[in-house]
Amino acid sequence: MMKKLVRIFAVLALIVSSWGLTNQQPAFAIDLSAVTLRSPAPVLAAGYRNPADDKLSSEFGTKIDLNNTHVRDFRELRGFYPTLASKIIQNAPYEKVEDVLKIDGLSDSQIARLKSTLDLFTVTDTEPVYNEGDDRYNPGVY
Numbered sequence: 041m042m043k044k045l046v047r048i049f050a051v052l053a054l055i056v057s058s059w060g061l062t063n064q065q066p067a068f069a070i071d072l073s074a075v076t077l078r079s080p081a082p083v084l085a086a087g088y089r090n091p092a093d094d095k096l097s098s099e100f101g102t103k104i105d106l107n108n109t110h111v112r113d114f115r116e117l118r119g120f121y122p123t124l125a126s127k128i129i130q131n132a133p134y135e136k137v138e139d140v141l142k143i144d145g146l147s148d149s150q151i152a153r154l155k156s157t158l159d160l161f162t163v164t165d166t167e168p169v170y171n172e173g174d175d176r177y178n179p180g181v182y
Contacts, residue, residue: 103160103161103162104117104160104161104162105161105162105163105164106128106132106133106134106137106140106161106162106163107132107133107134107163107164107165107166107171108164108166108167108170108171108176109170109176110170110176110177111125111126111129111176111177114128117153117157117160119149119150119153120153124150124153124154126177127143127145127146127150128140128143129176129177131143131144132166133163133166134163135163136163137158137161137162137163138158139163140154140158140161141154141155
């Protein structure tokens, strides 16, 4: 008997709620054709380039810069990420690419891996835009 009352109540609740839905106003679109969005005027300084732009137009844009590149960029190189890449970053800055072979504590396999990929690296001056606040380890990209 109790089950029958619950079923009847549930059916009545569905009927009442569906009546409420049938009395709804249909949705309508707002005409936004009169609204215009102004974009801010570009602020350009004649001939100004920031250090990051200058680096991207150099070898930095095509090779891994041992003094400025983020640890995640070493992922493309098999056996580098994260251990060897972290060692490289922790021992920067380097004056020349071959200096990376002088890192203390490298295993024979790590040295061999580095020697076989030296042509993929470059060394440029350390730029704060790439190195401030440990951004080489965690730039907030998730």
